[in-house]
Amino acid sequence: MIKIPEKSDLLEAHKRIKNFIHNTPVLSSKLINEIIGANIFFKCENFQKMGAFKIRGATNAIMQLSESQKKKGVVTHSSGNFAQALALAAQSLGVKSFIVMPTTATQVKKDAVIGYGGTIIECEPTLEARENTAKEIEQEEGATFIHPSNNMNVILGQGTACIELLDEQSDLDYIFTPVGGGGLIGGTALSAHYFSDNCKVVGGEPFAADDAYRSLQSGVIESNTSTNTIADGLKTQLGDQNFPIIQKYVEKIIRVEEEEIVNAMRLIWERLKIVAEPSSAVALAALCKEKEVYKNKKIGIIISGGNVDLSKLPFTN
Amino acid sequence: MIKIPEKSDLLEAHKRIKNFIHNTPVLSSKLINEIIGANIFFKCENFQKMGAFKIRGATNAIMQLSESQKKKGVVTHSSGNFAQALALAAQSLGVKSFIVMPTTATQVKKDAVIGYGGTIIECEPTLEARENTAKEIEQEEGATFIHPSNNMNVILGQGTACIELLDEQSDLDYIFTPVGGGGLIGGTALSAHYFSDNCKVVGGEPFAADDAYRSLQSGVIESNTSTNTIADGLKTQLGDQNFPIIQKYVEKIIRVEEEEIVNAMRLIWERLKIVAEPSSAVALAALCKEKEVYKNKKIGIIISGGNVDLSKLPFTN
Numbered sequence: 001m002i003k004i005p006e007k008s009d010l011l012e013a014h015k016r017i018k019n020f021i022h023n024t025p026v027l028s029s030k031l032i033n034e035i036i037g038a039n040i041f042f043k044c045e046n047f048q049k050m051g052a053f054k055i056r057g058a059t060n061a062i063m064q065l066s067e068s069q070k071k072k073g074v075v076t077h078s079s080g081n082f083a084q085a086l087a088l089a090a091q092s093l094g095v096k097s098f099i100v101m102p103t104t105a106t107q108v109k110k111d112a113v114i115g116y117g118g119t120i121i122e123c124e125p126t127l128e129a130r131e132n133t134a135k136e137i138e139q140e141e142g143a144t145f146i147h148p149s150n151n152m153n154v155i156l157g158q159g160t161a162c163i164e165l166l167d168e169q170s171d172l173d174y175i176f177t178p179v180g181g182g183g184l185i186g187g188t189a190l191s192a193h194y195f196s197d198n199c200k201v202v203g204g205e206p207f208a209a210d211d212a213y214r215s216l217q218s219g220v221i222e223s224n225t226s227t228n229t230i231a232d233g234l235k236t237q238l239g240d241q242n243f244p245i246i247q248k249y250v251e252k253i254i255r256v257e258e259e260e261i262v263n264a265m266r267l268i269w270e271r272l273k274i275v276a277e278p279s280s281a282v283a284l285a286a287l288c289k290e291k292e293v294y295k296n297k298k299i300g301i302i303i304s305g306g307n308v309d310l311s312k313l314p315f316t317n
Numbered sequence: 318m319i320k321i322p323e324k325s326d327l328l329e330a331h332k333r334i335k336n337f338i339h340n341t342p343v344l345s346s347k348l349i350n351e352i353i354g355a356n357i358f359f360k361c362e363n364f365q366k367m368g369a370f371k372i373r374g375a376t377n378a379i380m381q382l383s384e385s386q387k388k389k390g391v392v393t394h395s396s397g398n399f400a401q402a403l404a405l406a407a408q409s410l411g412v413k414s415f416i417v418m419p420t421t422a423t424q425v426k427k428d429a430v431i432g433y434g435g436t437i438i439e440c441e442p443t444l445e446a447r448e449n450t451a452k453e454i455e456q457e458e459g460a461t462f463i464h465p466s467n468n469m470n471v472i473l474g475q476g477t478a479c480i481e482l483l484d485e486q487s488d489l490d491y492i493f494t495p496v497g498g499g500g501l502i503g504g505t506a507l508s509a510h511y512f513s514d515n516c517k518v519v520g521g522e523p524f525a526a527d528d529a530y531r532s533l534q535s536g537v538i539e540s541n542t543s544t545n546t547i548a549d550g551l552k553t554q555l556g557d558q559n560f561p562i563i564q565k566y567v568e569k570i571i572r573v574e575e576e577e578i579v580n581a582m583r584l585i586w587e588r589l590k591i592v593a594e595p596s597s598a599v600a601l602a603a604l605c606k607e608k609e610v611y612k613n614k615k616i617g618i619i620i621s622g623g624n625v626d627l628s629k630l631p632f633t634n
Contacts, residue, residue, distance in 0.1 A: 276590075310630070
C-alpha cells in the first residue's frame with residue numbers, strides 16, 4: 001500500500017518549484033460556455049515552460065534528490081513531453097539528464113531535448129527496450145530513474161497546476177483532466193481534495209487507450225489493448241503509485257471517440273485561439289459528451305500542453 | 318488637410334470603449350527572443366472580442382454617434398473582421414447594423430455576422446458594388462456609414478491597443494504592426510507618439526499588396542496592383558484620413574514575401590502557442606527580415622487577430 005500524500009506535501013511541492021515554472025493563465029470563452037451550457041475555466045498549461053505541465057513534476061522530482069544523486073544525473077524514457085520536461089528541469093537545476101528515446105522519435109522531439117541540454121540514448125521502440133536501456137544508464141552512470149507519471153514527487157508536481165487554478169477560481173464544482181499515465185489526474189485529484197470544498201475530478205480518456213477506465217471498473221491496473229489514438233500523450237498506462245489515488249479521489253472517467261477529440265480540439269483552437277495538443281482536447285471532449293450532467297456547473301479544465309506538429313493537423317472541411 | 322487628433326482624443330476613446338473590450342494579454346517567448354536577438358512583447362489581440370482588434374474602432378465609432386443616428390443604425394462593407402466587429406459592437410450598444418458582404422464571402426463569416434445580430438446585404442464582389450450597395454443602405458435606412466479603416470474614430474479606437482501595450486511595457490523602442498487599410502498602424506503611431514518617450518512605429522506589409530510602402534515613397538495614396546497574399550486582412554488600401562498620420566508618425570514600412578509570412582506565422586503558433594491570422598504574422602515577418610537593425614531592442618508587436626480557417630492552414634513539412 002502506498003502512503004497517500006498530505007496537504008502539506010502539495011504545498012511544499014508548489015513552494016519548491018514556483019520559481020522554476022510559470023503560473024499559467026486561466027482563459028474562458030463565452031461561446032464555448034454557451035455551447036456546453038456551463039461556466040468553464042481553462043488552465044492553460046500549453047503556455048507552460050517547454051509547452052506542457054510536465055515540467056512541474058520533473059522539477060519537483062529532481063529537487064527532491066540528494067546532492068550526491070543530483071551529481072550523477074537523472075534518466076527517464078519518453079518520446080513525448082516528459083523527455084523535454086526532464087531535460088529542461090535538469091538544465092535549470094544544473095543536473096545532467098539522460099533521455100532514452102525510441103529510434104522512431106521524430107527529429108523535432110530529439111532536437112528539443114538536445115536544445116535543453118539532454119543526452120539522448122536511442123533504443124528500439126518497445127517498452128521492454130526502453131526500460132532495459134534506462135536500467136543500463138542507471139547502472140553505468142549512477143543516474144536516478146524518474147518515471148514520467150508513476151513517481152510520487154512527479155504526481156505532487158503535476159498537482160500544483162490545480163492549486164493555481166483553485167487559487168484563481170476557488171468555487172469550481174468539477175475539474176476535468178485528460179488521463180494518460182495518471183500523473184496529472186492523480187495530482188489534480190489530490191489538490192482538489194485538499195484545496196477545494198467539494199470539487200470533484202473527472203478524467204477524459206480515448207476509447208482507443210482506455211486502461212484507466214477499465215482499471216477503475218475492475219479494481220486492478222489493466223493494460224491498454226490498443227493505443228491507436230490521435231491523443232499521443234495518453235497512450236501510457238497507470239502505475240501503482242497513482243492508481244490508488246485515482247481510485248480514491250477521482251469521481252469518474254469518461255471515454256471519447258477520436259472524432260470527438262478532434263471536434264473538441266477545433267473548438268479550443270477556434271474559440272480560445274490557443275494551440276493545444278490533441279491530448280488536451282480529450283478533457284473538453286469528455287465534458288461535451290456528457291454536458292447534460294454538468295449543466296450550469298462551474299468547471300475547470302486543464303489544457304495539458306501545446307506541443308503539436310503543425311504539418312500534421314487533423315482539421316479538414 | 319485633416320486635423321491630427323490630440324492625446325486627449327486617444328485617452329477619451331480608451332475611456333469610452335474600455336468596458337466593451339478586453340485588455341488583452343501581452344506574451345513573450347524566450348526562444349523567439351533568442352532567434353530574433355531582441356526582447357519582444359506580443360500584444361495579443363487574437364484574444365480580443367470577436368478575435369481581432371477591430372472591435373475597438375467599431376465600438377468607438379458607434380459610441381460617437383448622436384442618439385438619432387444610433388436609432389437608424391450603422392452600415393459598412395467588409396468581408397473580413399470589420400464585418401463581425403461592427404455587428405458585435407452594434408449589438409453590445411443596442412444599435413442595428415447592416416453589413417454589405419460580397420456573394421463570395423464564406424458561410425462561416427456570414428454566420429458570425431448573423432450570430433452577432435447583423436443584417437447581411439449581399440453584393441457582387443467588386444469594390445464598386447460594395448460601395449454602391451452601402452450607399453443605398455445609407456439612403457434607404459438612414460444608417461451611418463462607418464468605414465473599416467478610413468474613419469478617425471475608428472483609427473482612434475484601434476490606437477487604444479497601443480495605449481494598453483505601453484501601459485504594460487513603457488520603455489519599448491519600437492512597435493511593429495501589420496499594414497492593411499491603415500487604421501491599426503495609424504492609431505498605433507498616434508498612441509506611440511503621445512504615450513511613449515521615443516518609441517517608433519514600423520509597419521509590415523506583403524510585397525503582394527504594398528500600397529502603403531509605395532504611398533510613403535511617392536507621397537500620394539497609391540493603389541494595390543495585386544492582392545494575391547495569404548494575409549487576407551491586408552488587401553485593403555490606405556485612405557485620406559490615415560495616410561497623413563502614417564506619413565508623419567510611421568518610421569518605415571518593411572515589405573515581406575509570402576514565405577516569410579508563413580514562417581513567422583509558424584513561429585508564433587509553435588512558440589507562443591497561440592492561433593494568429595496570417596495578417597498578424599506580417600509584423601513579425603518584417604522584424605525577422607531586418608533583425609540585424611533591431612538587435613537588442615525592446616519591441617512590441619501587435620498580433621492583430623486570430624480568425625483563421627483551420628481547414629486551410631499553410632503549414633507543410
